[in-house]
Amino acid sequence: EIVLTQSPATLSLSPGERATLSCRASQSVSNYLAWYQQKPGQAPRLVIYDASKRATGISARFSGSGSGTDFTLTISSLEPEDFAVYYCQQRGDWPPTFGQGTKVEFK
Amino acid sequence: QLQESGPGLVKPSQTLSLSCSVSGDSIKHGAYYWTWIRQHPGKGLEWIGYIYYSGDADYNPSLQSLVSMSIDTSKNQFSLKFNSMTVADTAVYYCARGRAAGATYWYFDLWGRGTPVAVSS
Numbered sequence: 717e718i719v720l721t722q723s724p725a726t727l728s729l730s731p732g733e734r735a736t737l738s739c740r741a742s743q744s745v746s747n748y749l750a751w752y753q754q755k756p757g758q759a760p761r762l763v764i765y766d767a768s769k770r771a772t773g774i775s776a777r778f779s780g781s782g783s784g785t786d787f788t789l790t791i792s793s794l795e796p797e798d799f800a801v802y803y804c805q806q807r808g809d810w811p812p813t814f815g816q817g818t819k820v821e822f823k
Numbered sequence: 824q825l826q827e828s829g830p831g832l833v834k835p836s837q838t839l840s841l842s843c844s845v846s847g848d849s850i851k852h853g854a855y856y857w858t859w860i861r862q863h864p865g866k867g868l869e870w871i872g873y874i875y876y877s878g879d880a881d882y883n884p885s886l887q888s889l890v891s892m893s894i895d896t897s898k899n900q901f902s903l904k905f906n907s908m909t910v911a912d913t914a915v916y917y918c919a920r921g922r923a924a925g926a927t928y929w930y931f932d933l934w935g936r937g938t939p940v941a942v943s944s
């Protein structure tokens with residue numbers, strides 16, 4: 717199965733700063749990469765799918781890029797509600813797999 | 824909306840049975856693949872398997888011998904059975920809606936709130 721490696725494990729930032737999260741796949745997944753946001757005690761929420769498409773209701777400050785094996789989620793200017801754990805997920809190969817997560821925390 | 828239901832505690836070696844009720848849309852919608860995903864305490868996410876409204880299903884190869892899913896279109900709900908539970912299966916179990924949208928496999932655009940399941944004697 718495809719292994720997704722997210723970096724960094726933790727990102728310590730302040731509101732208003734730019735967040736850049738990375739997800740690397742062990743083999744190509746084309747553009748079939750999604751990002752989810754999870755807050756404590758809540759289910760994950762789809763943020764980006766197919767590498768760069770924002771899900772319904774997601775703010776334009778979230779953007780995704782990449783293809784093949786290297787992907788990036790960028791939050792252009794962090795709002796207080798953006799501090800959470802972010803997971804990437806590939807659907808390019810069987811079975812679907814998730815990364816281990818990046819925690820975006822208050823600096 | 825998706826809503827999981829089931830026991831919060833099972834004993835080792837027992838079978839876990841969970842259900843997911845779908846509201847606001849038909850479970851027979853051809854674009855949707857009904858999915859179970861779990862999250863071990865403090866850990867990442869693990870895809871368990873999916874079932875389609877037709878009854879077609881498939882499972883994570885690592886869990887295939889332990890898992891089965893079923894669907895009841897008349898009740899707009901689907902279910903998970905997980906056999907021979909061990910302490911290592913303690914997790915939050917989520918049902919989710921998968922969308923293929925031009926690809927073979929899925930992203931997950933709607934999730935239930937999750938149900939915690941503890942395995943303990």
